[in-house]
Amino acid sequence: SYVLTQPPSVSVAPGLTARITCGGNDIGYKSVHWYQQKPGQAPVLVVYDDSDRPSGIPERFSGSNSGNAATLTISRVEAGDEADYYCQVWDSSSDHLVFGGGTKLTVL
Amino acid sequence: EVQLVESGGGLVKPGGSLRLSCAASGFTFSSYSMNWVRQAPGKGLEWVSSISSSSSYIYYADSVKGRFTISRDNAKKSVYLQMNSLRAEDTAVYYCARDDLGRHYFDYWGQGTLVTVSS
Numbered sequence: 406s407y408v409l410t411q412p413p414s415v416s417v418a419p420g421l422t423a424r425i426t427c428g429g430n431d432i433g434y435k436s437v438h439w440y441q442q443k444p445g446q447a448p449v450l451v452v453y454d455d456s457d458r459p460s461g462i463p464e465r466f467s468g469s470n471s472g473n474a475a476t477l478t479i480s481r482v483e484a485g486d487e488a489d490y491y492c493q494v495w496d497s498s499s500d501h502l503v504f505g506g507g508t509k510l511t512v513l
Numbered sequence: 514e515v516q517l518v519e520s521g522g523g524l525v526k527p528g529g530s531l532r533l534s535c536a537a538s539g540f541t542f543s544s545y546s547m548n549w550v551r552q553a554p555g556k557g558l559e560w561v562s563s564i565s566s567s568s569s570y571i572y573y574a575d576s577v578k579g580r581f582t583i584s585r586d587n588a589k590k591s592v593y594l595q596m597n598s599l600r601a602e603d604t605a606v607y608y609c610a611r612d613d614l615g616r617h618y619f620d621y622w623g624q625g626t627l628v629t630v631s632s
Contacts, residue, residue, distance in 0.1 A: 406575070438618035440558070447608055447622040448558065459620060491558050495617035500572045502548070502560040502617060 407496040409505035416511045423479040425508045427492030430473060435494045437475040439468060443488045452477060487512045515539040515621045517609045522626030525599055533594040535609030535623055543587040546612035549594045551605035564592060599630045
């Protein structure tokens, strides 16, 4: 089955840029989606189809995808961005939806 | 406003059964695929099952296939998850999520319902 690999944690100071990676075999050929989840809350879609943002999501959130890794980039990080972030793809070879293990973003 | 409200969670013994419901409002329910996603305590997200708008396509994670059954009632704007032969490892918050017009990502989520499997 298809596996997505994320770093367990990423730390960044306020105002700087956070990059969260999501690795997978030839992930560049798939559409990657990203969710933010704060404690006790349901996940929220922050990027879909590699780099598109839903309405209401700040432009500080952006995504890219190429080769064997996708990246969620959060510019000018704020304290309120502290959360768990999950990448997700649809694996058409198995008709299974797959989540990465999640990355805890800590704002120092 | 799109709303998804789950219900039916609770405490059940290993080997028991439970049926979860998700009531939708604020959108044309019959046009959207719907999904169940779970999250064990302190763990990450795990996709459970998906059902297409007309119930023509149904998919399950390997961990629940043969034990769980997803269904929907478009007239009642609801999706269901029948869970049988429950195990301790099925303990989780179960979320209902809307698939954005079959594009295999979730643009709206419910707040979740907790299922605890314990003797």
